[in-house]
Amino acid sequence: MTSAPAASAPETSPATPSPRCLVGVVGLGRMGRAFAENLLADGHPIVVWDAFQTQIDAMARPGVVAATKLADLAECDVVFSSLPDDEAVTAVAAGAGGLVKIMKAGAVHISMSTISPTMSRRLAAWHGECGQGYVAAPVLGNPDLARARTLFILAAGPDAAMQKARPLLDRLGQKLFVIGEDAAAANLVKLAGNVLTALTLQSMGEVLALLRKSGIDPRVGFDIFTNSLFDSRVHRTYGGKIVDERYSPPGMTVPLAVKDLRLALAEAETNSVPMPATSLVRDRLVAMVAHGWADLDWSALGLLAARDAGLPDLVAPSSQAQSDTRGTNAHPDRAAAPVKLIDQVYPPSGSRPAPAGGGSSVLIA
The missing domain is CATH 1.10.1040.10 (N-(1-d-carboxylethyl)-l-norvaline Dehydrogenase; domain 2)
Structure with missing residues (x-):
């Protein structure tokens, strides 16, 4: 396996939205929905699709087109996917009526999924054969950070596709690391x-x-x-x-x-x-x-x-x-645990632990 080029210095997200374009979002779990909502907030009209109709319905609002099939994303300039594994990505990208077949030439598929480097290379090859771009952009962070735009995004892909993806990715996280042109490198990192x-x-x-x-x-x-x-x-x-x-x-x-x-x-x-x-x-x-x-x-x-x-x-x-629904993590059934004097936990060098009943602060388990 050839070594990947060194990652670029991280770049802080710009304060202004990226140029407006038609964006598709495939996969509306907690992470995908956060991406869709932030893209919409930046003024992009979006087309959304998920395997579950309830997830699509939950995104109903002005500016959102609910797709009934993947072919409804055919006019999108960029399509984001946020899916759980290689199998789901394969079905969406290479299945009958999948993204590889319906995306227009020059459009870019940005996969935010955590998938195998092998799968990422296949996606890059499939899209490349159809004149489409592919960028792998998995993230470090959770759905809460996605909503707050404070993710760390790891991106890799051909330069032409990256130039189209970069303005959108800049807005979805707090730092973008561009690793190189081999999309698989982002997934391995x-x-x-x-x-x-x-x-x-x-x-x-x-x-x-x-x-x-x-x-x-x-x-x-x-x-x-x-x-x-x-x-x-x-x-x-x-x-x-x-x-x-x-x-x-x-x-x-x-x-x-x-x-x-x-x-x-x-x-x-x-x-x-x-x-x-x-x-x-x-x-x-x-x-x-x-x-x-x-x-x-x-x-x-x-x-x-x-x-x-x-x-x-x-x-x-x-x-x-x-x-968690009570908004607290109180533990009323917690048994009383032994109390240790703070000096017995980490005593100062050369000193003796304070005797029981002394005046030191106490730690209660």
């Missing part, structure tokens, strides 16, 4: 990013379970770590979900995470790159599916770590959604 996130979730879950079982409030550890050496967005965002056991609604469901790590491991095998830690975490995600937690966020790796440590659930996995 995206998979690599998800591997890093999954490994971080596993490690956060383990250390927070260790603190909690030792009688230390895991929020104290979370506060210390994220305000010292581990202050990344991933540690803060997902570590916060773990300490609060806030796993629903999911930003990334467990089956999608399993799929992404499987794709990354397939690329690693093809290139003879051992990834033992990734293999382990992939199996941990499969274990979550076996527990019946497929509808939870992948940060529930922290819940699995707590279960393995013999710790009781603060919120039962089956009641996650109901808990």
